[in-house]
Amino acid sequence: METGNDFLVRMVGIHKWFGRVYALRGVDFEVRRGETVGLIGDNGAGKSTLIKILSGYHQADQGDIYFEGQKVKIRSPRDARNLGIETVYQEQALAPNLSISRNIFMGREPVRRLGIMDKKVMDEESMKALANLGLRLRSPDLPVVTLSGGERQGVAIARALHFKAKLVILDEPTVALSVKEVEEVLEFVRQLQREKVSVVFITHNLYHAFDIAERFVVMARGLKMADVKKEDTSPQGLSELVLKSAFVAV
Amino acid sequence: MQRNAGFLKRFLFARSTSVLLVLILIVIFFAVFSPEHRFVDPDNLRVLLSLGAEFSIIALGVGMLMICGEFDLSIGSILVFCSFVFLKLFELHLPLFLTAVVTVAVGGVLGLVNALITVRGGIPSFITTLGTMMFWRGFTILLSGGEQTACNVSALGTPAASYFLSFFNGQIGGILPAQFFWFALFAVVLGVLLHYHRFGNWVYATGDNRDAARAMGINTDWVKTLCFVIVGALCGFVACAQIGRLACFTSRTGDGWELKAVAASVVGGTSLRGGMGNMLGIFLGATTISVIENGLVVLRIPYFWTYVFFGLVILFSVLSSMYIERKQREMHR
Numbered sequence: 001m002e003t004g005n006d007f008l009v010r011m012v013g014i015h016k017w018f019g020r021v022y023a024l025r026g027v028d029f030e031v032r033r034g035e036t037v038g039l040i041g042d043n044g045a046g047k048s049t050l051i052k053i054l055s056g057y058h059q060a061d062q063g064d065i066y067f068e069g070q071k072v073k074i075r076s077p078r079d080a081r082n083l084g085i086e087t088v089y090q091e092q093a094l095a096p097n098l099s100i101s102r103n104i105f106m107g108r109e110p111v112r113r114l115g116i117m118d119k120k121v122m123d124e125e126s127m128k129a130l131a132n133l134g135l136r137l138r139s140p141d142l143p144v145v146t147l148s149g150g151e152r153q154g155v156a157i158a159r160a161l162h163f164k165a166k167l168v169i170l171d172e173p174t175v176a177l178s179v180k181e182v183e184e185v186l187e188f189v190r191q192l193q194r195e196k197v198s199v200v201f202i203t204h205n206l207y208h209a210f211d212i213a214e215r216f217v218v219m220a221r222g223l224k225m226a227d228v229k230k231e232d233t234s235p236q237g238l239s240e241l242v243l244k245s246a247f248v249a250v
Numbered sequence: 251m252q253r254n255a256g257f258l259k260r261f262l263f264a265r266s267t268s269v270l271l272v273l274i275l276i277v278i279f280f281a282v283f284s285p286e287h288r289f290v291d292p293d294n295l296r297v298l299l300s301l302g303a304e305f306s307i308i309a310l311g312v313g314m315l316m317i318c319g320e321f322d323l324s325i326g327s328i329l330v331f332c333s334f335v336f337l338k339l340f341e342l343h344l345p346l347f348l349t350a351v352v353t354v355a356v357g358g359v360l361g362l363v364n365a366l367i368t369v370r371g372g373i374p375s376f377i378t379t380l381g382t383m384m385f386w387r388g389f390t391i392l393l394s395g396g397e398q399t400a401c402n403v404s405a406l407g408t409p410a411a412s413y414f415l416s417f418f419n420g421q422i423g424g425i426l427p428a429q430f431f432w433f434a435l436f437a438v439v440l441g442v443l444l445h446y447h448r449f450g451n452w453v454y455a456t457g458d459n460r461d462a463a464r465a466m467g468i469n470t471d472w473v474k475t476l477c478f479v480i481v482g483a484l485c486g487f488v489a490c491a492q493i494g495r496l497a498c499f500t501s502r503t504g505d506g507w508e509l510k511a512v513a514a515s516v517v518g519g520t521s522l523r524g525g526m527g528n529m530l531g532i533f534l535g536a537t538t539i540s541v542i543e544n545g546l547v548v549l550r551i552p553y554f555w556t557y558v559f560f561g562l563v564i565l566f567s568v569l570s571s572m573y574i575e576r577k578q579r580e581m582h583r
Contacts, residue, residue, distance in 0.1 A: 055465070078467035087465055095458035097525045098451075106455050107466035109448040116446050 007066070008033045008167055008198045009054070009085075014063035016049055016222075023049045025222040026063070031167060036189070036199040038213030040206060040238065042246050045219040047202050051169050054200075055087040056080035068166075081107075084166035086159070088173060093156040094144045101126035101140035104159045129162040130154065133191050150181030157188045160197075167198045174208050186212055206242070210235045220245040265519035268570050269534040272517075272563065276538065280545035289548045300419070300427035300495065302540025304488050305507055306514070307433050309539070310440050311481035313515035313532030317444070318477050319457035319524030320368065320375040325511055326504030327386035328360045328482055332489035334390045337401045337499040346403065346414045354486035360386065361482020365475035375478075383508060391501045402497040418491040429491055433536075436484070441529035453477065458525025513560060514539045517567040538563065 016024040052058045056077040101122040110118045123140040135154040160168045174182045203209045218226040225245030280289040339349040368375040420428045444450035455463035456470040518535025520527030
């Protein structure tokens with residue numbers, strides 16, 4: 001195992017209880033610079049909890065997080081964002097009735113004097129960020145609700161890219177999308193890879209994960225059950241791993 | 251649909267336009283059908299603009315609060331408590347403007363109480379403010395004995411008193427009531443805050459998708475708290491204006507305003523679920539409510555009809571704004 005600082009993020013011995021539910025039972029998880037990790041497992045496996053600790057939604061009851069070799073405390077989504085961790089949640093990434101540019105700059109609006117937003121900069125930069133991702137939308141003023149599912153994920157990912165995220169966490173980004181839109185989203189992820197951004201891709205769909213991830217972490221009932229490189233496995237192999245680990249007695 | 255749907259079409263399908271059209275229709279109706287066209291009599295317009303503005307100022311704050319996804323049913327009770335505070339300070343012969351500042355501050359604190367209970371306790375603001383509505387009204391009646399008490403600022407006869415009265419109740423250029431000036435000014439200030447300031451973006455984001463706003467590092471609790479405080483402070487401001495105008499304290503003041511304010515916001519195109527609405531719409535919605543209330547009096551229709559009309563206007567506005575919303579989406583596709 002490598003040591004030192006080629007890890008962008010390392011989570012060590014993470015434990016989490018929700019009341020009497022023991023959600024994470026000492027999980028180690030790491031992502032290297034520029035690496036794409038597929039985080040897979042059944043519902044209730046602890047994937048989301050682990051990721052929410054990384055993105056500042058929850059705090060671990062026990063365990064440490066290292067970011068770029070430094071021990072860090074992530075107490076809020078803002079802390080995570082300041083480190084360069086961006087999360088793209090399925091339903092939680094965008095405000096549907098707000099415009100594209102207002103969404104992209106949500107919480108980090110460029111301002112002129114007295115906190116008045118610089119709409120011109122917001123609009124131009126939004127269109128640039130989207131074009132960067134190969135996404136051409138008509139106007140930065142469109143409410144997000146008028147976009148397709150794939151385009152919405154694109155807006156959220158463009159936002160992460162624009163703010164120079166070092167790690168982008170995609171939580172079930174392909175759920176409820178059409179085949180064409182899934183391909184669109186996977187192409188956005190490839191753009192992140194080209195820009196050397198680390199990616200954690202959480203999904204139920206092993207085939208989507210297999211397409212783009214370089215390494216797979218399988219979780220079940222709050223434990224890490226497997227950690228395999230792409231070249232050492234196949235979609236079938238992963239599928240068996242997920243099934244097996246769900247039935248193993250702890 | 252075409253990319254640049256014509257200007258006329260866009261104008262017709264903008265939310266505020268439909269509110270404006272309703273308002274114009276109602277105004278014409280009252281102007282034509284009031285006996286001797288008394289609705290457009292300068293005296294009546296002056297009454298309308300000063301009296302209506304008092305309610306409308308608070309409605310502006312309520313509308314903004316609704317955009318961030320919360321309600322305030324306690325505005326009438328905050329208002330009456332602030333009036334009582336004003337009365338007591340007045341009786342202590344505190345300097346008038348200090349009295350006014352304290353009254354506004356007390357309003358802000360009561361808004362803060364609503365916010366803390368809602369945000370810290372995780373209680374829906376509908377319930378929180380239902381509770382504080384009853385509490386502050388009851389508390390004020392308890393302390394005041396439910397009696398009307400004279401609180402005549404002009405009787406002081408000091409220069410401060412006349413400044414105070416012209417500040418809150420005077421007439422600009424001898425025509426425009428000061429209350430209406432404040433209403434318009436607050437609408438502009440809150441409008442700039444809501445539409446051009448970054449805080450406004452946080453308000454919309456909080457109401458539209460709180461989780462997304464939080465994930466983007468917006469402190470949604472703080473945003474909501476500030477909106478509650480603004481509503482409370484506006485109640486304090488109106489308490490000063492109202493006492494100046496009436497020269498007395500009455501424990502019934504502000505009764506029923508809470509739902510009227512919600513109605514004003516909804517008529518103005520604000521969504522009950524938050525995240526949608528705009529200040530121009532809220533301004534027009536509040537004005538519409540005041541116009542109906544005044545117009546029915548001028549028509550000499552029994553007061554009991556008022557709520558029947560409110561009901562019709564609210565239902566009509568909600569239906570038409572839903573229709574417009576659908577059309578807008580079709581236009582974007």
